[in-house]
Amino acid sequence: xxxxxxxxxxxxxxxxVMVPMSDRACYFGDGVYDAxxxxxxxxxxxxDHISRFYNSAGLVEIRIxxxxxxxxxxxxxxxxxxxxxxxxxxxxxxxxxxxxxxxxFPEGPSNxxxxxxxxxxxxxxxxxxxxxxxxxxxxxxxxxxxNLLPSVIASEKAKRSGCDEVVFHRNGxxxxxxxxxxxxxxxxxxxxSPTDNLILPGIARGRLAKLALDLGIPVDYSPFTxxxxxxxxxxxxxxxxxxxVPVDAVDARPxxxxxxxxxxxxxxxAIEEFEAETGSRLPRSAA
Numbered sequence: 001x002x003x004x005x006x007x008x009x010x011x012x013x014x015x016x017v018m019v020p021m022s023d024r025a026c027y028f029g030d031g032v033y034d035a036x037x038x039x040x041x042x043x044x045x046x047x048d049h050i051s052r053f054y055n056s057a058g059l060v061e062i063r064i065x066x067x068x069x070x071x072x073x074x075x076x077x078x079x080x081x082x083x084x085x086x087x088x089x090x091x092x093x094x095x096x097x098x099x100x101x102x103x104x105f106p107e108g109p110s111n112x113x114x115x116x117x118x119x120x121x122x123x124x125x126x127x128x129x130x131x132x133x134x135x136x137x138x139x140x141x142x143x144x145x146x147n148l149l150p151s152v153i154a155s156e157k158a159k160r161s162g163c164d165e166v167v168f169h170r171n172g173x174x175x176x177x178x179x180x181x182x183x184x185x186x187x188x189x190x191x192x193s194p195t196d197n198l199i200l201p202g203i204a205r206g207r208l209a210k211l212a213l214d215l216g217i218p219v220d221y222s223p224f225t226x227x228x229x230x231x232x233x234x235x236x237x238x239x240x241x242x243x244x245v246p247v248d249a250v251d252a253r254p255x256x257x258x259x260x261x262x263x264x265x266x267x268x269x270a271i272e273e274f275e276a277e278t279g280s281r282l283p284r285s286a287a
Contacts, residue, residue, distance in 0.1 A: 004117075007111065022101070024099065032144055033092065033094075035089060038088050040280060045277070078090075087120070088116050089241070097110050098111060128237050130247055131251055142195065165180060169226050173224070181193070183208070189217070190208075190217050191221075215269060230253065232255065271284075
């Protein structure tokens with residue numbers, strides 16, 4: 001199969017798998033999701049992603065229709081069915097179920113979706129350019145829900161500005177990006193936002209912070225400001241597809257580039273961890 005769609009046990013190409021209009025994902029975005037990359041039929045950081053998925057579901061009282069071990073085996077089995085010689089994105093979500101439109105929770109089981117398709121991995125040596133926007137999202141950003149309209153709008157604004165991402169800020173504090181986390185290196189310290197309700201606890205974020213400590217780089221989990229971002233020695237983006245990508249421009253102003261050796265240590269550590277787990281080989285240059 002070139003792509004794979006799964007819905008409550010039905011499997012087919014993504015464009016062929018049908019979903020009921022009364023699935024609550026369709027009219028409320030009432031669900032949670034997670035995603036990771038897979039190379040050589042190995043899903044990177046799968047245990048971490050599954051844990052976050054079940055945590056998100058628990059926070060909004062959605063009961064996943066299978067145990068963690070069952071979901072793990074299902075995802076690994078589905079990945080093997082996709083005919084791809086490079087890498088794929090593995091996306092899965094659970095909606096609250098299928099029922100007539102009503103704001104209150106329905107009776108009955110939740111629905112499990114999986115989508116797998118080829119997606120080129122981001123080159124960690126090609127810097128991002130970003131814009132900044134006020135963070136107007138709701139106050140439950142630590143839950144990986146399907147409600148992503150503010151991020152969709154922000155991402156389109158970034159695209160129209162010729163940029164790769166958006167850095168959100170709230171009351172002067174930098175929170176995160178439209179679909180990734182943002183960090184800075186300041187005075188030789190890796191700084192990343194605390195895992196409160198204003199950011200998603202990114203898996204790549206957590207892993208990069210741990211790698212920083214392993215390399216002897218101090219980690220600071222206190223909030224930082226836009227002023228800190230512009231003055232930082234380095235600005236770094238992380239996500240499932242961007243392990244450690246530098247930012248070289250914010251709102252068309254040059255940033256970073258002041259601690260290249262420290263940045264490269266972190267970047268190579270993240271790349272090597274991914275390669276060791278998946279048996280793959282990622283680019284070591286922008287070419």
